[in-house]
Each structure stands twice: as C-alpha cells, then as structure tokens.
Amino acid sequence: xxxxxxxxxxxxxxxxxxxxxxxxxxxxxxxxxxxxxxxxxxxxxxxxxxxxxxxxxxxxxxxxxxxxxxxxxxxxxxxxxxxxxxxxxxxxxxxxxxxxxxxxxxxxxxxxxxxxxxxxxxxxxxxxxxxxxxxxxxxxxxxxxxxxxxxxxxxxxxxxxxxxxxxxxxxxxxxxxxxxxxxxxxxxxxxxxxxxxxxxxxxxxxxxxxxxxxxxxxxxxxxxxxxxxxxxxxxxxxxxxxxxxxxxxxxxxxxxxxxxxxxxxxxxxxxxxxxxxxxxxxxxxxxxxxxxxxxxxxxxxxxxxxxxxxxxxxxxxxxxxxxxxxxxxxxxxxxxxxxxxxxxxxxxxxxxxxxxxx
Numbered sequence: 001x002x003x004x005x006x007x008x009x010x011x012x013x014x015x016x017x018x019x020x021x022x023x024x025x026x027x028x029x030x031x032x033x034x035x036x037x038x039x040x041x042x043x044x045x046x047x048x049x050x051x052x053x054x055x056x057x058x059x060x061x062x063x064x065x066x067x068x069x070x071x072x073x074x075x076x077x078x079x080x081x082x083x084x085x086x087x088x089x090x091x092x093x094x095x096x097x098x099x100x101x102x103x104x105x106x107x108x109x110x111x112x113x114x115x116x117x118x119x120x121x122x123x124x125x126x127x128x129x130x131x132x133x134x135x136x137x138x139x140x141x142x143x144x145x146x147x148x149x150x151x152x153x154x155x156x157x158x159x160x161x162x163x164x165x166x167x168x169x170x171x172x173x174x175x176x177x178x179x180x181x182x183x184x185x186x187x188x189x190x191x192x193x194x195x196x197x198x199x200x201x202x203x204x205x206x207x208x209x210x211x212x213x214x215x216x217x218x219x220x221x222x223x224x225x226x227x228x229x230x231x232x233x234x235x236x237x238x239x240x241x242x243x244x245x246x247x248x249x250x251x252x253x254x255x256x257x258x259x260x261x262x263x264x265x266x267x268x269x270x271x272x273x274x275x276x277x278x279x280x281x282x283x284x285x286x287x288x289x290x291x292x293x294x295x296x297x298x299x300x301x302x303x304x305x306x307x308x309x310x311x312x313x314x315x316x317x318x319x320x321x322x323x324x325x326x327x328x329x330x331x332x333x334x335x336x337x338x339x340x341x342x343x344x345x346x347x348x349x350x351x352x353x354x355x356x357x358x
Contacts, residue, residue: 061099064092068105077109077116078135085109086139110139117149121156129153158196166193167202174206179214180236186210187240208244211237215250222257230254231287258284262293269301274308277301278331302331306341313348321345 068088071077078084082091086109093102117132133153137146170189178185187210193203218233234250241247265280278301284294305328312321325345328338 061092061095061102064088064095065101065105068092068102072105072109072112075112075116077113077132085112086135106139110136110141113139114141114145114149117153121149121153124156124160126153126157126160154196158193161192161196163193163197163200167200167206170203170206170210174210174213177213179210179217180233187214187236191240207240211241211244212246215244215246218250219253222253227254227257227261227283228286230257258287262297265294265297269297269304272304274301274304274327278327299332299335302328302333303335303337305331306335306338309341310344313345316348316352318345318349318352321348 065088067083068085071079071083071088072085076084078086082088086106089102089105089109093099093106096102113132113136117129117136120126120129120132129149130153133146133149136149166189169184170186170193173179173184173189174186180187182188187207190203190207190210193200194207197203214233214237218230218237221227221230221233231254234247234254237244237247237250261280262284265277265284268274268277268280278298281294281298281301284291285298288294305324309321309324309328312318312324322345325338325341328335328341332338
C-alpha cells in the first residue's frame, strides 16, 4: 500500500530558517590565530639577521672575512672596537674553525704589520714600530723575521740615543766612584746601554767592574759597622746582576755580621744595658723590617724596662720609674708585664703617700 507523503510542518511564526552565509560563519578561534601569525611575522622580520647568522653561519663568516680583507687593504690592522683586520679575521675563525681562509688572513695581517714596522723604523717612528712588531709577534709571525726587525729597531734606537756617549759617561762616573744612586751614575748608565743593546761588550764589562767596586764598598761599610749601608749596597748589586761572581761572598759576609749584631744586642739586654740593646735591635729592623728575632728581642727589652720600673717604684724613685715605664710602653705596649708594672707603680705611689715619704 503506497505511503502518503507527509507534508512538512509549518515553521513557527517569527522563526527564520538559517541561511547559507550563516552556516559558513568563521570559527571563533580564527581571529586569535591571525593575531599570533602577525606577531610571529613581525618577530621574524625583526630578528632575521640573528636568525640568519644562527641558521647559516657560513654566510656570516664570509661577510666577516670580506670586511677583514677590506680593513687590511685600508691599513686598519687592529682596532680596539673590533673593526680591525685582526679582530674580524679572528671572529670569522671562531665561527668556522675548520676553514683556513681566516688563518691565511691573519698571516697576511702579520706580514703587513712587519712591513709597516720596517717602514716606521726607516722613518724614525720607533714607538709605532714597537706596536706593529708586537702585533706581528702576537699573530705568530715567523720568529726569524720578527727577530730581524727587532734587531734593526734596537740598533736604530741605540744610534739615536748615542751609545758611545753613554759609555763614555758611565766610564767617567765609575772612575769617580759614582757607582749608583743617581741617573748619571755608572751602573744606571750601563743599564741604559744594555737595555738598547743587550750584547754590548763594553757595557757588560763595565757593569761587571762597577759591581765589583760596589761590593767592595759594601765590605768596607761592614768593617766600619755601617750595617744599613752595607745591606743597601749588597741589595743594589743583586738588583743589577744577581749572578755576579763577587755577590755570594758579600752576602755571606753580610749575614755573618748581622748575626753578630743580633748576638751583641742579646748580650746587652741580658747585662741590663737596655738602651744599647734597643739600638742594636732597631738597627737590625732598619735593614730587614721582617726580622722576627729582632722584633722579639725589642719586645723583651720593653719587658725588661717594665721590671726596672717596678724596682724603681719599690725604692720610691717615681720619676725614674715613670721614665722606665714609658720606655716599656713604647717597646712592648701590649705585653702583660708592662700593664702589671704600671699597676705596681700606682700602688707604690699610694703607699708612699700613706707613709708620707718625700
């Protein structure tokens, strides 16, 4: 039996069927996605150069090498702001350590520095020559080449300084026994010559003889008992040439004399000659401020002064006791014996007052 078609129910009044445009409405999440895409595009545009350097380091290294070659052609071998050929080649080498282009560029920079140093020497610009030579040495230029340039530089500086004149002045100063202590003395003049020409035979021999004379003066000062003068002369000789042949004997003689002075000061302290003992210890400390034994001996002298102040106060000799206590405080201010002596002097004064002693 055939089915009858059921007619659709009429839509309620006031209700509209959805249109095709409304069925194709955009999803709710699409506007935020568009915003995020726009932000990503802006970041990509802003950081395209760092990203390119990170993704394609070969391109950046190639650009650095090109900049370095241009700086080298312009004579900007090195610059503190990083724009010099050396710095640019080193940056490219750090990015591509396995490639040789940057190393070859640094070699060219070293050769350019040597060439410029030779030109500066010829023009008499010795400070500039020193800077370029140092750059070539820092870039590991062949040592034979750098040594040759350094030798020429020293010779030209020596010629300008007047080596012969310096040697004559040094010889005259040595003849007058003006060996050290002033710029125009013999030893400082010989040092100036050797700084310019380290192998100059006249300067080496002259310094040797002048040092022998200086150490002879030190031995004479020891005989006179001038320990500080002798120690200063020996120290000066050591500073000029620690390998001088006469130096070990002079140092041994000085050490023996200092030990004798230390024993003498100790004997003076034990015999109660405190002024002489203090003077001896002070002389040792003037030579070597780090002499522990001399410092301890001086403190022991201070304690002896404190004990003497107690004995003087016991005899009611308060003026002498105060003077002795002052010496003790000057030599051993933190020693307990000095504080005890001060209290003893106070009690003695109080006892004297009670007894009515003059």
